[in-house]
Amino acid sequence: MMNPLKHLFGIADMDREQIEYLVNLGHSFIDINRRPLKKAPTLRGKTVINLFFENSTRTRTSFEIAGKRLSADVINISAATSATKKGESLLDTGQTLAAMQPHVLVIRHSISGTCEFLAEYLDNTAIVNAGDGAHEHPTQILTDLLTLKQTWGSPEGKIITMVGDIAHSRVARSHLLAAKKLGYTMRIVAPKTLLPAEVERYGCEVYYDIDEALPGSDAVYMLRVQTERLTDSCAFPSVREYHEAYGLNMQRLKTAGDDCLVLHPGPMNRGVEIATDVADSVKSHILAQVEHGVAIRMAVLAALCGGEGGDES
Amino acid sequence: MSLLLIKNGHLIDPANGIDKKSDLWIEDGKVVAVGKHTGTADQTVDANGKIVCPGLIDMHVHLREPGEEWKEDIESGSRAAIAGGVTSMCCMPNTGPHIDHAGIARQIIERANQVGLCNVHPIGAVTKNLDGKELTEMRELSRAGCVAFSDDGMPIWHAGVMRKALEYSSSFGYMIIQHAEEPALTKGGCINEGWISTKLGVTGMPVEGEDSMIARDIMLTRRANAFYHVAHISSKGGVALVRAAQAEGLSVTTEAAPHHFALTEEEVLGFNVDAKMSPPLRTEEDRLAVIEGLRDGTIDVIATDHAPHHEDDKRCGLSCAAFGIVGLETMLPVSLGLVHSGILTMSDMIGKMTSKPAELLGLESGTLGLGSEADITIFDPESKWIVDRETLVSKGKNTPWHGKEMTGQVTHTIKAGRIVFENGTIHD
Numbered sequence: 001m002m003n004p005l006k007h008l009f010g011i012a013d014m015d016r017e018q019i020e021y022l023v024n025l026g027h028s029f030i031d032i033n034r035r036p037l038k039k040a041p042t043l044r045g046k047t048v049i050n051l052f053f054e055n056s057t058r059t060r061t062s063f064e065i066a067g068k069r070l071s072a073d074v075i076n077i078s079a080a081t082s083a084t085k086k087g088e089s090l091l092d093t094g095q096t097l098a099a100m101q102p103h104v105l106v107i108r109h110s111i112s113g114t115c116e117f118l119a120e121y122l123d124n125t126a127i128v129n130a131g132d133g134a135h136e137h138p139t140q141i142l143t144d145l146l147t148l149k150q151t152w153g154s155p156e157g158k159i160i161t162m163v164g165d166i167a168h169s170r171v172a173r174s175h176l177l178a179a180k181k182l183g184y185t186m187r188i189v190a191p192k193t194l195l196p197a198e199v200e201r202y203g204c205e206v207y208y209d210i211d212e213a214l215p216g217s218d219a220v221y222m223l224r225v226q227t228e229r230l231t232d233s234c235a236f237p238s239v240r241e242y243h244e245a246y247g248l249n250m251q252r253l254k255t256a257g258d259d260c261l262v263l264h265p266g267p268m269n270r271g272v273e274i275a276t277d278v279a280d281s282v283k284s285h286i287l288a289q290v291e292h293g294v295a296i297r298m299a300v301l302a303a304l305c306g307g308e309g310g311d312e313s
Numbered sequence: 314m315s316l317l318l319i320k321n322g323h324l325i326d327p328a329n330g331i332d333k334k335s336d337l338w339i340e341d342g343k344v345v346a347v348g349k350h351t352g353t354a355d356q357t358v359d360a361n362g363k364i365v366c367p368g369l370i371d372m373h374v375h376l377r378e379p380g381e382e383w384k385e386d387i388e389s390g391s392r393a394a395i396a397g398g399v400t401s402m403c404c405m406p407n408t409g410p411h412i413d414h415a416g417i418a419r420q421i422i423e424r425a426n427q428v429g430l431c432n433v434h435p436i437g438a439v440t441k442n443l444d445g446k447e448l449t450e451m452r453e454l455s456r457a458g459c460v461a462f463s464d465d466g467m468p469i470w471h472a473g474v475m476r477k478a479l480e481y482s483s484s485f486g487y488m489i490i491q492h493a494e495e496p497a498l499t500k501g502g503c504i505n506e507g508w509i510s511t512k513l514g515v516t517g518m519p520v521e522g523e524d525s526m527i528a529r530d531i532m533l534t535r536r537a538n539a540f541y542h543v544a545h546i547s548s549k550g551g552v553a554l555v556r557a558a559q560a561e562g563l564s565v566t567t568e569a570a571p572h573h574f575a576l577t578e579e580e581v582l583g584f585n586v587d588a589k590m591s592p593p594l595r596t597e598e599d600r601l602a603v604i605e606g607l608r609d610g611t612i613d614v615i616a617t618d619h620a621p622h623h624e625d626d627k628r629c630g631l632s633c634a635a636f637g638i639v640g641l642e643t644m645l646p647v648s649l650g651l652v653h654s655g656i657l658t659m660s661d662m663i664g665k666m667t668s669k670p671a672e673l674l675g676l677e678s679g680t681l682g683l684g685s686e687a688d689i690t691i692f693d694p695e696s697k698w699i700v701d702r703e704t705l706v707s708k709g710k711n712t713p714w715h716g717k718e719m720t721g722q723v724t725h726t727i728k729a730g731r732i733v734f735e736n737g738t739i740h741d
Contacts, residue, residue, distance in 0.1 A: 012512075091628055111630035112514040113584030133632065135514030173514055196511040197519075 007127045008300055009115045010136030011177040019142070019181060025299035026146045026292065032069060033294055042298075043072035046305050047102040051093070052130070053079040053109040058266055058290060059130050059139075063106050066297035072305075075102075090114065091121060098122040103305050106130050112170075126304040134196075137170040139300055140265050141178050143293040147285050148219065150292075151261060156183040160263075161213050161256075163189040163246055164223030164273055165235075167196045171223065171265050176202035189213045189246065193235040210246050214256040221263040222248050222273045239272055249275040253283065261285050315355045316340050317730060322360025322691060326367060327664035328671070328680035337365055339687040342730035347681070358725055358732070360691050364659065367667040367679050368400025368688030368726065371641060373465070373490075373544060373568060373616035376402075376433070378424070379417065380409025385621040385708045387421065390641070391430040393619075393707035395734040397642040398690035398723035401432035401678045402619075403670075406443065407466040413438035413449045415457035422458045430733050430741070432678060432688070434460045439478045439489060443467045448478060451487055460674045463490035465544055468526060470496050475530060479539035488540040488673065491530055493551065494592065498522035503632045505593040509578045515632050520599065523592055524550035531558045534565060542673065543567040545618045547592040549602035556611040566673055567606075568614035571640060571647035572713065574603045580713055586627045586634035588713045590620065607665065608656050613673065615665045617644045621709020639709040642700075646719035649694060653720060659694070691725040698722050706739070 002017050011019070032040050048067040052060050060076060067074035079093060088096075090109070097105060104126045107115055112133030119127050131137040148155050160179070166172045166188050179186040179202075186204040188195070200206050207213035214220065227239050236242045253260065262274075262284045270276045279286065317339040324335040324347065331347065338346040338354075371394065377385040385393075394402055404421065406412030412421065418435040425433035437459030441447045443466070451462055462482055469475045469491060482489050499518040504510050506517025527543055531554055534541040546552060546567045558565035572590065577597050580588035588594055606612040620637025627634045648666070651657045657665075671679030678688050700717050702710040726734035733740050 089625070089629060109630075111632050113631050116584050117628075117630050133514050170514060173512070197506050197517060198508040198511055201508050201511075 005303055007115065007119055008138055008304065009119070009127070009129050010138050011141055011174045011181070012136065014138070014181070016181045019145070019178065022142050022296065022299050022303060023145045023149060025303060026142060026296040027149065029295040029298040030292065032298070033291065038069050039071060040069065041071050042302050043067065043070040043305055046072040046104070048072045048074045048104045048106060048301060049097055049102045050074065050076045050106045050130070051079060051097060052077065054131070055080065056108055056130070058293070059108065062290070062293040063130060063297050066294050067301055069294070070298050070302060072301065091118070094118040094122055098125045104128060104301055107132070109133070128300055128304065131170055134168050134170050134173065136174045138174055139293070139296055140171050141174040142296045142300070143289055144175070144263060145178065145182070146292040146296055147263065147289050148261070150288070152218070158218040159185045159187060159216055160219045160221055161187040161189060161217040162221040162223065163210055163248065164225055165194045165229065166190050166199060166223070167194050168226070168229065169223050175221070176204055179204065187213045187217065191236065191245070210252065211255065214252060217256045217260055219261040219263055220248060220253065220256060224265065224267060225269060225273045227269065227272065243272055247273055247275060248278050250277045250281070253278055263289060266290065316352050318354035318357045319360050319365055319689065319691065320357055322363050322365035324365045324681070325660050325663050326681040327660050328367065328668035329682050331681070332660045337681065337689070339727070339730045342687055344681050344683055344685050344687050346683070358691065363691050363693050363724060365689060365691050366663045367681050368690050368728065369398045369645065369666040370670040370676065370679050371399045371402040371617050371619065371644060371666070372614060372670040372674060373570070374402045374404055374619040374641065375407065375621065375637070376404040377621060378408065379420070383708070384623050387424045387433060388428045389706070389708045391425065391428045391433070392739055393639070393641045393705070394431040395726040395728065395739065396706040396723070398645050398692060398726050399431060399641055400688035400690065400726060400728050401434065401676060403434045403436050403460060403674065405436050405463060405465040406438040411438050411443050412436065412454070412459065413441050413443070415450070415453045418454055418457040418459050430728060434458065434674070434676065436460065436465070436490065437462045439464045439469055440474065445469055445471050445474055448481055451482055452485060455485065455487060460676065461488040461490050461542070463492065463544065465490060465492045468492045468494040468496060472529060472533070476533045476537065479533050479537040479541060483537055483539035486540070488542050490542045490544050491526070492544050493523050493526040493530065494518075495522045495526045498525070503589060504581050505578045505595045507578065507596060509581055513581070513584065513631070518591070518593055520548045520550060520595060523548045524554065527551045527554045531563065531565060534558070534563055540564045545570045545573065545592060545616070546603065546606070546612060547573045547595050547599060549599045552602045552606040552611055556606065556609075559611060566613050567611070568616040569603050569607060569612045570616060570618045571644055572638060574600060574607060575647050575650060576600070576713060581631070584631040585713065586631055587638060587711050587715070589631060589634055589636060590618065590638050591636040604651065604656055607651065613665060613669045615644070615648050615662070616670070617641055619707070621707050622711050624710060627711050638711050638713055639705065639707045641707060642705055643712065643714050643719065645692060645723060646721040647714070649721035652694070687727060687730040689725070689727040690723060692721060692723045694721045696720070696722040
């Protein structure tokens with residue numbers, strides 16, 4: 001028997017079976033999203049609150065659509081414009097919302113560990129991490145795995161080369177953890193200014209030169225670069241030099257081989273980490289990631305609410 | 314005239330080289346005899362199987378008064394101190410207002426005397442408002458009772474200001490205690506930088522932040538021929554720098570906090586806010602280097618950096634939680650771990666909490682010499698107990714040892730001949 005999930009904090013807490021279960025469940029939800037009538041009764045009577053303390057368009061929308069297509073009642077709270085502006089603490093906001101008895105609280109916050117912290121105080125509410133600081137972003141990784149599954153079947157033995165601001169990336173950390181559990185290799189590429197301490201202890205391959213890392217890669221995963229972060233922290237002298245050193249253009253992509261896929265968690269900075277011709281090429285699976293994100297979030301909500309595709313009532 | 318007899322205890326008084334089973338006699342608040350004495354005791358404490366030593370000195374605490382009395386005050390801090398066997402403590406100046414002028418220092422001493430449970434010696438600020446720019450009136454602060462100077466909590470980061478502070482303070486024989494941290498390297502950090510900070514996705518504070526500041530300060534101390542003390546040393550590199558400075562003959566000393574020799578950064582896993590302090594818990598290699606420094610004498614003193622916080626300041630996620638943990642009530646049993654594991658002798662350990670800090674700061678306490686004030690701690694070195702944050706005497710409940718078993722328990726604390734703490738009960 002698989003260990004049931006109570007919360008979804010991160011890949012760190014999941015075993016291979018749980019990861020594969022959610023990816024497969026997500027796969028089964030892809031179809032609903034393509035039907036003319038995009039509605040299933042799975043989560044009828046369930047309440048999902050999206051509590052976003054950081055700006056987000058795609059992740060919040062993706063969770064909202066996922067909940068609504070499964071018939072849950074979905075409430076969106078952008079905390080940057082609500083209670084927290086009045087000085088309410090994170091804990092009070094969490095407890096207040098939990099007192100309204102939602103089934104699931106989906107949380108994004110800039111503080112790493114927010115979900116683990118709140119879960120200590122909130123009973124009877126499943127918590128889903130929609131991105132916490134530079135810690136984890138599990139639904140993004142599940143989304144990526146579903147996208148890769150469409151082309152590869154299994155990621156085992158494949159090489160994913162991830163380029164960019166690894167130091168501040170929750171996507172990177174979650175992927176580095178997933179790679180170990182699912183048996184794929186992560187190559188990470190960045191200048192030392194954008195690598196976190198002792199990153200090699202994840203068991204990944206570390207490169208400073210993108211042109212050395214690309215050959216042999218089965219997928220290239222470009223991370224969004226926050227340009228203000230680059231220059232404010234002296235991580236990089238200019239966007240121009242960053243693009244020249246680490247940007248993915250068509251010429252570079254060709255060195256990776258014909259079957260290499262391109263991924264990006266969005267939103268993209270065209271002309272910074274990724275050139276437009278690459279972003280729009282047939283090798284780009286970036287929009288497929290967005291589509292699969294909805295299916296994965298449906299799977300996560302269904303799994304945490306105890307529904308598994310059918311109407312349980 | 315009242316005569317108190319502490320009988321059958323194992324007396325350890327490093328200041329006087331005593332380490333033997335012996336009775337101790339106290340008359341009118343003073344030590345009057347070790348061993349035999351003529352007279353009949355009015356009161357007797359049976360210390361059979363226990364250690365009897367000078368009242369402990371904690372030269373690094375934050376009492377939060379004036380200004381943040383909801384976290385701790387002089388009374389609650391004094392009560393926590395005696396519950397931990399501490400009868401003298403030095404309080405850091407990051408109060409509100411800061412201890413940067415004589416009036417505040419006098420007020421703190423007066424309040425501590427009113428409470429009457431524990432000696433409180435203020436540490437004066439090095440710079441006004443702890444802002445690292447202008448020196449305080451150190452002579453005036455010294456006359457008011459300050460025993461050393463520090464901007465603790467804030468490093469004195471500006472090299473020019475630090476140079477002047479070392480030169481000026483040492484002209485009058487004062488010691489500067491540095492919170493050694495280069496803010497340009499540690500800004501925004503909340504735990505040690507390394508594998509744990511990477512895994513948790515939080516900003517780290519690299520060990521070089523501590524090491525580089527100590528290295529710089531030692532150079533300035535050499536030029537100024539000053540008295541320099543590194544607060545709460547936590548790094549392997551820092552210990553090595555201090556050791557080399559001492560070998561050179563410089564007046565460089567340091568202290569270690571129990572958490573830095575008992576715990577590592579692993580404690581933070583799971584986003585444990587009660588394992589967040591500055592300097593942070595570091596690696597096993599650093600922990601072992603701190604232990605070696607204690608063993609070989611590089612580190613003279615054990616001091617807690619007792620930093621009580623209100624739970625509201627801790628319950629908000631690791632990266633925004635306040636820095637610091639309480640330490641007064643766990644100082645002795647955690648340090649006893651070094652004795653139980655054979656690293657320090659009982660006498661050496663006690664010396665680092667009594668005679669050594671007294672010597673560094675010129676305090677009269679820390680000794681059981683005849684005629685000295687009878688501040689005494691009696692503890693059972695083998696007694697086991699479980700730390701429960703709810704029953705801590707301090708207002709601060711922020712301890713990483715909640716639920717952990719301790720070996721060694723204070724049974725009596727005697728202040729100026731009066732039993733102020735006895736088997737868990739405080740006699741106000």
